[in-house]
Amino acid sequence: MVMQQIADGLGVAGVLAIAALGLGIVFGVMKIINMAHGELIMIGAYTTYMVCTVGHLSYYAGMVASFLVAAAVGLLMERFILRRLYGRPLETLLATFGLSIFLQQFIRLVFGPDGKSVSSPFQGTWMIGDVAIPLFRLFIVIVAIVMILVTAWVMFRTRFGMQLRAVTQNRSMSECLGLNTSRIDALTFAFGAGLAGLAGAVLAPIKTVSPSMGLDYLIDSFMVVVLGGIGSLAGTALGSGLLGESNQLMTAFISETGAKMIVFLLVILVIRFRPEGLFRMERR
Amino acid sequence: MCMGVAAAVLLMGLLAGCSGSKTAPSGGTNAAASGETIKVGVLFSVSGSLAVTEKGMANAALLAIEEINASGGINGKMIQPIQEDLASEPSVAATKAKKLLQQDKVVAIVGGYTSASRQAMLPIVEQYNGVLVYPTFYEGEEYSKNIIYTGATPNQQLQEFVPWLIENVGPKVYFIGSDYVYPVETNKQVKEMLKLHGGEVVGEEYVPLGHSEFASVVNKIKAADPDFIFSTLVGDSVAAFYKQYKSYGLSPEDMPIASPVTAESEIVSMGADVAAGHYVSAAYFQTADTPENKKFVEAYQAKYGADEPITQVIEATYFSTHLLAEALKKVDDVHDADQVIKAFAGLEYNAPQGKVKIDEENNHAWLHSRIGKIGPDGQVEIVRETTEPIYPEPWSKLLFPDHEEPWKK
Numbered sequence: 061m062v063m064q065q066i067a068d069g070l071g072v073a074g075v076l077a078i079a080a081l082g083l084g085i086v087f088g089v090m091k092i093i094n095m096a097h098g099e100l101i102m103i104g105a106y107t108t109y110m111v112c113t114v115g116h117l118s119y120y121a122g123m124v125a126s127f128l129v130a131a132a133v134g135l136l137m138e139r140f141i142l143r144r145l146y147g148r149p150l151e152t153l154l155a156t157f158g159l160s161i162f163l164q165q166f167i168r169l170v171f172g173p174d175g176k177s178v179s180s181p182f183q184g185t186w187m188i189g190d191v192a193i194p195l196f197r198l199f200i201v202i203v204a205i206v207m208i209l210v211t212a213w214v215m216f217r218t219r220f221g222m223q224l225r226a227v228t229q230n231r232s233m234s235e236c237l238g239l240n241t242s243r244i245d246a247l248t249f250a251f252g253a254g255l256a257g258l259a260g261a262v263l264a265p266i267k268t269v270s271p272s273m274g275l276d277y278l279i280d281s282f283m284v285v286v287l288g289g290i291g292s293l294a295g296t297a298l299g300s301g302l303l304g305e306s307n308q309l310m311t312a313f314i315s316e317t318g319a320k321m322i323v324f325l326l327v328i329l330v331i332r333f334r335p336e337g338l339f340r341m342e343r344r
Numbered sequence: 345m346c347m348g349v350a351a352a353v354l355l356m357g358l359l360a361g362c363s364g365s366k367t368a369p370s371g372g373t374n375a376a377a378s379g380e381t382i383k384v385g386v387l388f389s390v391s392g393s394l395a396v397t398e399k400g401m402a403n404a405a406l407l408a409i410e411e412i413n414a415s416g417g418i419n420g421k422m423i424q425p426i427q428e429d430l431a432s433e434p435s436v437a438a439t440k441a442k443k444l445l446q447q448d449k450v451v452a453i454v455g456g457y458t459s460a461s462r463q464a465m466l467p468i469v470e471q472y473n474g475v476l477v478y479p480t481f482y483e484g485e486e487y488s489k490n491i492i493y494t495g496a497t498p499n500q501q502l503q504e505f506v507p508w509l510i511e512n513v514g515p516k517v518y519f520i521g522s523d524y525v526y527p528v529e530t531n532k533q534v535k536e537m538l539k540l541h542g543g544e545v546v547g548e549e550y551v552p553l554g555h556s557e558f559a560s561v562v563n564k565i566k567a568a569d570p571d572f573i574f575s576t577l578v579g580d581s582v583a584a585f586y587k588q589y590k591s592y593g594l595s596p597e598d599m600p601i602a603s604p605v606t607a608e609s610e611i612v613s614m615g616a617d618v619a620a621g622h623y624v625s626a627a628y629f630q631t632a633d634t635p636e637n638k639k640f641v642e643a644y645q646a647k648y649g650a651d652e653p654i655t656q657v658i659e660a661t662y663f664s665t666h667l668l669a670e671a672l673k674k675v676d677d678v679h680d681a682d683q684v685i686k687a688f689a690g691l692e693y694n695a696p697q698g699k700v701k702i703d704e705e706n707n708h709a710w711l712h713s714r715i716g717k718i719g720p721d722g723q724v725e726i727v728r729e730t731t732e733p734i735y736p737e738p739w740s741k742l743l744f745p746d747h748e749e750p751w752k753k
Contacts, residue, residue: 061567068559075557165391173395174653175583175613185593194591197559266591267556268583268613272393276554311560316551317523 064191065312066305071197073304074204078262079277080284080296081207082255088291089228089248092142093149095156097281098274099163100253104130104260105269106167109176119181119265126261127254134253138246146245160274168271180265200262207255208297214251215293224248228291287327289337298338303327381424382417382678384409384668385444387455387465392432393554393579396609398457401479401661402427403648405454408665411643418672426450434464441465445472451678452477454665457657459483459525466491473681477668479660481604481627483529484738487707487750490681492688494664494702494709495657496627498533499737501604504713505625506537508728509602513623514571515543520561520585523550527576530604534574536742546570551577556584562592565599572623575603582606583614586622596621608653608724616722626656627711628697629724637696656697663695667702700733706751708736 083097094100104126111122137159145151182195215221226234227244235241259277267273280303288299303323310319330338386405388398409425417423426448428440437456444450445468452475456462459482469476469490476488481496509517517538521527527550535545547568549561565573577585586601602623608630611619630641630653640662644654671687672678688702701710710733716724739747 061563064563065560068563071559072557168391168395173399174609175396175580177583177613177615179615179617180587180591183591185591187593192592194588194593196591266584266587268580270393270396270580270613272554273556273580276556308560312563315549316555316561320552 062309062312063189065308067191067193068197069305069308070201071194071304072308073301074197074201075259075263076280076284076300076304077204077297078200078207078259079256080281080288080300081211082252082259083281084252084285084288084291084293084296085211085255086249086252087285089224090146090245091149092249093153093156094252095153095278096137096160096163097256098276098278099160099167100130100134100256100274101260101263101277102167102269102271102274103133103163104257105178105264105267105273106171106176106260107257108261108264109178109269113176113178122178122264123258123261126257128257130257130260131250131254134256135246135250137253138249142249143242143245164271164274171271173271176269178264178269196265203258203262204300207258208293211255212293220244220247283324283327285337287330287337289339292337292339295337295339381422382672383424383426383448383450384665385441385448385450385453385455386425386427387430387437387440387444387453388457389432390429394432394457396579397655397657398430398432400609400648400652400655400658401457404644404658404662405665407644407647408662408669412666412669418669418678423669430455430461434458434460437461438464438468441468441474441476442472445469445474449679451475451672452668452684454479454661454668456480462486462491475668475681475684477664479664480657481660483526484740485529485744487738489685489707489751492664492667492685492702492707492709493736493738494660494667494700494711496711496713497708497736497738497740498530499740499742500627500711500713500734501530501625502533502537503734504728504730505602505604505715506534506543507541508715509572509574509623510538510541510543513600513602516546516568516570516572517543518546518565518568518570518573519548519576520565520573521550521576522553522555522578522581524553526578530576531574533740533743540742551581553578554580556580558585558588559592561585562589562594565589566592566594570599572599573601575601576605577603578605582610583618586610586614586618590618607655607657609655611718611722611724612653616718616720619718619722620720622718623715624718624724625713625715627713628656628659628695629714629716629726630654631716631724631726632697632714632729633726634696634698636694640696659696663693663697663700666695667691667693667700698731698733703736706736706738706749708738709733710735 086092086094107126107129108122111117111125112119141155180196182199184195186193223239223244227241284299288295307319307323386402388402389395390399409423413422430437430440444453454477456478457480462478466488476491478491479494484497519531600622604625606624670691671684674687675683690704692701698712712730712733714726714729716726719725
């Protein structure tokens with residue numbers, strides 16, 4: 061039974077990691093508190109619905125489409141609204157909160173308020189002894205690992221990644237050295253939004269695709285990012301792993317509500333003693 | 345900069361307050377022309393997370409009003425529906441109810457889905473002495489002289505379903521529900537019935553509203569090995585649970601999920617392959633075989649779309665609006681709430697679910713009960729249904745055998 065919980069925790073951690081990755085990048089680099097992050101996940105899920113259930117294309121096509129559509133929405137958000145609000149966190153919070161409500165209602169008007177169905181491309185369960193691992197959950201974990209590795213590659217092995225990190229560490233100095241911070245911001249936000257869209261694609265087969273599905277993930281994503289350390293990729297990975305596993309292990313012994321409560325308290329405790337999270341990011 | 349933020353917040357607050365107040369243009373109501381109309385409030389959520397369920401209810405009320413007007417209205421006077429959006433917020437329900445009663449002077453409000461919204465509206469309708477027709481199945485334990493309850497009480501939801509399940513599926517039950525009053529109270533009733541019929545509780549779990557991660561719950565269920573799972577999950581949790589139940593290899597042949605909540609709309613959302621084989625119970629299913637239902641489904645789908653699922657709360661809102669019209673026809677003064685409520689007593693109607701009746705005394709409705717198995721195409725195959733409606737017990741005789749009956753005063 062405990063082995064099963066640990067295996068499940070990995071699945072949950074995978075979901076958290078994918079959902080939080082996009083937020084972590086946006087929050088870390090641009091200091092933007094994106095309250096519409098959950099809705100970007102939701103848009104990804106609906107894109108998958110349109111491509112797979114309505115368009116009858118393959119699930120992988122759905123994943124790619126979700127990334128692109130969410131990235132496009134993110135780019136629009138950044139260009140037309142967020143760009144004017146840099147350095148003003150309160151207004152950004154308000155603006156993205158408003159966008160979140162707008163996006164939810166928009167989807168509700170276009171698609172109707174009921175839940176949409178996306179079937180899982182990997183049916184079936186892999187049995188290791190007594191432990192059941194649904195194949196799709198395994199797929200999610202693999203996707204999570206791949207995404208973290210790809211993001212790490214982009215951040216540390218590409219020129220764009222280097223520019224991104226420079227802007228994160230010292231924006232004004234980067235500008236003095238000739239970097240087009242405005243363009244980097246736009247691309248970064250689009251990439252983070254795209255990751256959120258991909259998270260939506262991955263969640264659609266196992267959760268309910270509805271206009272309000274993003275709300276749950278907003279809180280969890282922020283917890284992962286704050287716990288792991290803002291701007292740290294390793295932190296996001298570790299944070300999601302910790303939160304996912306601890307939640308699962310606890311729910312084996314206490315109720316879901318109780319477990320959630322205790323997990324929150326633990327996060328508060330960690331932040332109390334280590335405000336920057338588990339992995340500190342260098343800043344000059 | 346602070347001023348900017350304050351202004352923005354104020355603006356948002358104003359915008360939120362002025363949300364969707366519209367007089368619904370419902371087909372044949374040309375209200376202004378005839379001068380004298382009877383105003384009826386239609387109050388459901390068409391925005392927010394509950395819109396998925398409540399939008400259909402508003403549709404049903406408007407359809408019924410259209411039909412009533414087409415056949416002569418209330419003694420010649422047309423009904424003018426005044427639709428308000430309660431936006432999935434109980435506090436908004438109270439505000440809008442007040443507006444409908446005070447400003448618009450509606451003769452009655454048809455509205456409310458969640459118990460939270462009904463409980464928010466109760467003091468308002470009592471204070472302004474209005475009439476509220478509440479069409480949703482609920483946990484009972486309430487009575488108001490200003491409310492007509494046309495949704496099923498727990499005894500009506502459970503007294504056929506639970507014994508049937510124990511007899512035909514097995515005695516061991518695992519409870520899973522959303523963490524609020526309806527599931528908790530309903531499960532109390534079910535536990536009493538299990539005692540009477542030889543059932544056994546092997547587990548009980550409540551998750552927060554909207555919760556969608558069920559890996560550990562499925563785990564616990566497997567360990568407990570029930571004969572069936574009794575689910576009172578609502579909203580977004582439903583499809584997620586059924587999907588994840590399937591993905592962990594559980595099967596409705598061995599361990600079906602039985603629910604008085606899961607309805608046609610959730611079946612669409614989770615997909616027919618996930619839903620097939622599980623059991624549901626309600627006063628009404630879209631597949632109910634009555635002539636009234638055939639007409640109703642045709643009319644509803646013609647107006648709102650052929651793919652729109654029709655659930656029990658939609659049917660309840662439909663016949664409740666018709667019942668309201670019948671009550672209004674009987675009184676001298678439609679604005680006299682006491683007369684209107686009295687006119688409901690004993691009123692019968694051929695609803696799509698079959699004949700229904702408002703009880704002479706307790707403001708609740710005699711309703712049918714159906715048990716269904718979800719077929720491979722996602723349609724509900726009815727395996728058992730009542731031929732006569734069941735008496736409503738707002739305070740169930742099982743849990744509260746000596747409870748006083750407030751309507752007797």
